[in-house]
Amino acid sequence: QQQVKQSPQSLIVQKGGISIINCAYENTAFDYFPWYQQFPGKGPALLIAIRPDVSEKKEGRFTISFNKSAKQFSLHIMDSQPGDSATYFCAASKYNFNKFYFGSGTKLNVKP
């Protein structure tokens, strides 16, 4: 059973547009939700993360929106740039447990 479902699988956005990637989870015990960015041939890099005590977290052009009742969270990339073209993974984990459940990934292509 897939613990975290991510959509879309791929996304094409024009430069300056907004990129939106969605994730949904099943386990209500999850309480840490990171987003990772991965460029080809590189390891994933932590982009931004949120805990369920807040509904939104913003860092620069990147925002996580969190809906606890719907068990959904999403990544918004404002003013998307070609340099943002990468694969994005959402993940979830439980407090006091060191295993991440990753979404299937979204390949973002920002057209110049």
Next chain:
Amino acid sequence: DTEVTQTPKHLVMGMTNKKSLKCEQHMGHRAMYWYKQKAKKPPELMFVYSYEKLSINESVPSRFSPECPNSSLLNLHLHALQPEDSALYLCASSQVGRGGSYNEQFFGPGTRLTVL
């Protein structure tokens, strides 16, 4: 120093070879991880070490043998691998907080392994 380093970057080995992957971090993290990542897929957890002791083994075949010689180093010993084991092998580390909570994981660049 806020990075995880992995060596080698690339490795090609035959099915009868024995090789090792190495990972190092100097962030004082006491949890270290091995992941396997196939193309266009998310990382799959293989092993977790916490305070230098193996805490999670995700039913990984015995041809993969992890070792944590100290709090900064993590090895993955490879023996008699199969072509389907070809993948990007990622190492990660994280803090272990109060009450055992694990914070964000920092990933290394990975070792691209090809098994012929």
